Amino acid sequence: MLSFIIRRLLLVIPMALLVVTLTWVLIRAAPGSFYSSEKKLPPAIEANIKKKYGLDKPWYQQYGLMMGNILRLDFGDSLKYQGQSVNEIIKRHFPYSATIGLLAYILALILGLTAGIVAALKQNSAFDYGSMALAMLGLSVPNFVLGPILVLVFSLWLFIFPPARWGGLMALVLPVITLSMIYAAYIARLTRAGMLEVMRSDYIRTARAKGLAEWKVLLKHALRGGIVPVVSFTGPALASLLAGTVVVEKVFAIPGLGNIFIQAVLNRDEPLILGIVAFLSILIMIFNLAVDISYGFLDPRIRYE
Amino acid sequence: MKSKKLPDLKITASDIFVKYSDGKRRRKLKVMAENVEIVKGTSLWKDAWKRLLKNKLAVFGLIVMVIMVIAVSIGPAIIRWTTGFTADYIPSDVGNGELVSSFPPSWEHPMGTDEAGRDLLARVLQGGRISLMVGVISTIVSLIVGVSYGAIAGYLGGKIDNLMMRIVDIIYAIPYILVVIVLLSVFGGPNTPGWIAWLSEKFGGAGNQGLNQIFLLFFALGLVSWLTMARVVRGQILSLKNQEFVMAARATGVSTFGIIFKHLVPNALGPVIVYATLTVPSVMLTEAFLSFLGIGVQAPYASWGSLAADGIKNIAVYPWQLIFPGVTMALTLFSLNFLGDGLRDALDPQTRKF
Numbered sequence: 001m002l003s004f005i006i007r008r009l010l011l012v013i014p015m016a017l018l019v020v021t022l023t024w025v026l027i028r029a030a031p032g033s034f035y036s037s038e039k040k041l042p043p044a045i046e047a048n049i050k051k052k053y054g055l056d057k058p059w060y061q062q063y064g065l066m067m068g069n070i071l072r073l074d075f076g077d078s079l080k081y082q083g084q085s086v087n088e089i090i091k092r093h094f095p096y097s098a099t100i101g102l103l104a105y106i107l108a109l110i111l112g113l114t115a116g117i118v119a120a121l122k123q124n125s126a127f128d129y130g131s132m133a134l135a136m137l138g139l140s141v142p143n144f145v146l147g148p149i150l151v152l153v154f155s156l157w158l159f160i161f162p163p164a165r166w167g168g169l170m171a172l173v174l175p176v177i178t179l180s181m182i183y184a185a186y187i188a189r190l191t192r193a194g195m196l197e198v199m200r201s202d203y204i205r206t207a208r209a210k211g212l213a214e215w216k217v218l219l220k221h222a223l224r225g226g227i228v229p230v231v232s233f234t235g236p237a238l239a240s241l242l243a244g245t246v247v248v249e250k251v252f253a254i255p256g257l258g259n260i261f262i263q264a265v266l267n268r269d270e271p272l273i274l275g276i277v278a279f280l281s282i283l284i285m286i287f288n289l290a291v292d293i294s295y296g297f298l299d300p301r302i303r304y305e
Numbered sequence: 306m307k308s309k310k311l312p313d314l315k316i317t318a319s320d321i322f323v324k325y326s327d328g329k330r331r332r333k334l335k336v337m338a339e340n341v342e343i344v345k346g347t348s349l350w351k352d353a354w355k356r357l358l359k360n361k362l363a364v365f366g367l368i369v370m371v372i373m374v375i376a377v378s379i380g381p382a383i384i385r386w387t388t389g390f391t392a393d394y395i396p397s398d399v400g401n402g403e404l405v406s407s408f409p410p411s412w413e414h415p416m417g418t419d420e421a422g423r424d425l426l427a428r429v430l431q432g433g434r435i436s437l438m439v440g441v442i443s444t445i446v447s448l449i450v451g452v453s454y455g456a457i458a459g460y461l462g463g464k465i466d467n468l469m470m471r472i473v474d475i476i477y478a479i480p481y482i483l484v485v486i487v488l489l490s491v492f493g494g495p496n497t498p499g500w501i502a503w504l505s506e507k508f509g510g511a512g513n514q515g516l517n518q519i520f521l522l523f524f525a526l527g528l529v530s531w532l533t534m535a536r537v538v539r540g541q542i543l544s545l546k547n548q549e550f551v552m553a554a555r556a557t558g559v560s561t562f563g564i565i566f567k568h569l570v571p572n573a574l575g576p577v578i579v580y581a582t583l584t585v586p587s588v589m590l591t592e593a594f595l596s597f598l599g600i601g602v603q604a605p606y607a608s609w610g611s612l613a614a615d616g617i618k619n620i621a622v623y624p625w626q627l628i629f630p631g632v633t634m635a636l637t638l639f640s641l642n643f644l645g646d647g648l649r650d651a652l653d654p655q656t657r658k659f
Contacts, residue, residue, distance in 0.1 A: 019475055019479060022475065022479055023479055023480075026479070026487045027483075027487070029487055030491055136639060136642050139638075142610075144593070144594070145613055145632075145634070148617050151620065152620055156620075247594065250598075262482065265482060266486075273483070281478045
């Protein structure tokens with residue numbers, strides 16, 4: 001178990017380096033650069049700036065410099081936000097994304113698990129059909145449509161929640177709901193399918209046969225096996241939520257990391273793009289590792305190699 | 306022949322008749338039974354179709370999609386014929402000193418008008434063409450790439466498989482938005498490949514830069530959404546490749562290419578079709594998202610995503626400008642998702658996965 005974790009953690013480093021390398025190649029493959037979109041600078045000044053960021057060196061030296069930076073977890077300064085390091089920017093904007101992301105995931109878990117379990121237990125009932133149709137609706141309404149409609153109804157017509165910006169618990173409600181819907185829908189479908197499969201298995205029949213109370217069968221035996229698919233969805237979902245869902249940040253004017261990333265991509269702010277990509281890929285891999293470890297606790301049949 | 310009651314017999318037409326090489330059918334079997342019921346052989350696809358028709362939600366999805374496709378293909382022409390509005394027609398009185406150009410829904414404009422005074426229904430229908438085309442073309446691209454990649458990895462196995470799947474893992478970790486932007490900027494403008502220019506010329510006239518960009522977007526979206534397809538196909542091929550028919554094909558000297566694409570891929574088609582129907586709504590959502598960010602479909606062209614993005618700006622004053630394109634798109638995705646779900650249940654009745 002320990003050696004499994006250590007091996008996987010060691011694998012994170014080369015994988016992250018590869019992801020960053022490919023991203024770098026992609027940025028370099030596109031014609032133009034950060035400076036081609038800004039207004040034309042006098043050549044002497046442009047040369048000076050390029051020197052400061054090491055952009056005057058041949059490409060292999062630039063690549064080496066970048067790799068060195070990443071191994072030291074220091075991504076240098078942003079091109080767009082003058083004088084601010086990439087690390088500062090990530091540190092400043094990540095908490096916003098993380099807060100709404102985490103809250104949205106908790107809400108999605110509560111809604112999705114409840115709906116999924118009840119739907120599975122009462123298969124083919126009105127509740128089953130109703131909640132699954134609702135889940136499908138959740139998967140089908142784009143969040144840039146849902147968000148503004150919620151704002152329209154709850155802020156502009158009913159004046160219950162503030163329409164946008166950061167500040168106070170009330171301001172969190174609408175973005176968190178908007179963000180969580182699609183995940184709640186997905187979790188509900190996964191839970192229902194997982195529970196249906198587990199409830200038909202032999203060990204549930206055994207548990208019932210030995211006379212366990214029905215709630216014990218459900219909570220202690222069925223749920224553990226039934227939520228395995230939910231857990232494998234959790235890793236990538238949580239990482240993408242924490243990284244900030246661009247649309248929700250844009251609609252509600254929240255200064256999160258997702259928006260910063262899109263802006264960086266559009267501005268071709270190379271150090272910032274690479275820094276955020278590295279940060280996110282490490283985050284995703286660590287979440288995936290945590291998910292793989294938790295399988296063992298949920299399903300005793302799964303062994304680590 | 307009324308002596309004894311013969312047992313009921315269920316046989317298929319092919320038990321009685323044999324088709325000879327000259328194309329004529331000749332009787333090969335004489336049947337003696339009271340009630341001969343000739344059962345038609347049901348293929349996997351006919352069976353699946355029957356099951357699909359029993360699923361009410363899937364049928365609902367199918368009907369909505371058929372209506373949507375018809376509306377989008379002939380709708381703009383009908384509106385033009387009856388009212389004279391087109392997707393980019395700006396009534397002249399709007400330009401002449403009228404202060405407001407966004408009109409709420411009325412008999413003249415069932416969905417209202419947009420910021421510039423254009424009929425929103427015409428724009429939603431016109432935009433639907435691009436949105437639905439994104440769904441179809443991008444899915445076909447992702448099918449071609451994903452199926453070939455997954456099938457080759459699965460059949461060759463071993464180190465090559467391992468390497469190919471690790472590459473997929475790594476591409477997964479690269480933000481697709483970056484890939485789309487790079488593809489659009491590398492192949493955009495003067496570098497547009499000839500065949501994309503040809504396609505957009507067939508669709509709407511030569512030398513149209515905006516249309517070239519949209520067709521490029523179709524392919525770029527396809528090229529970022531094949532990863533899961535590759536995994537699905539690889540899994541199927543892994544379980545198929547050790548079966549007897551593959552061994553037989555190899556023994557008779559079929560080439561590796563032939564085995565993969567003539568023997569294995571057709572047998573893995575069920576899950577591929579199911580996954581493809583679910584890819585359509587997901588690429589449509591991605592296109593809408595990119596258009597929302599201003600990277601996707603650009604004015605004067607419109608898609609449901611870009612129309613909704615325009616509507617968000619005026620949500621407080623002209624809510625219909627978001628609601629109509631948004632609801633049309635949601636309804637389409639809803640139907641496609643139900644159809645995909647229904648297809649999965651129909652083709653694979655044993656396992657009801659999520």
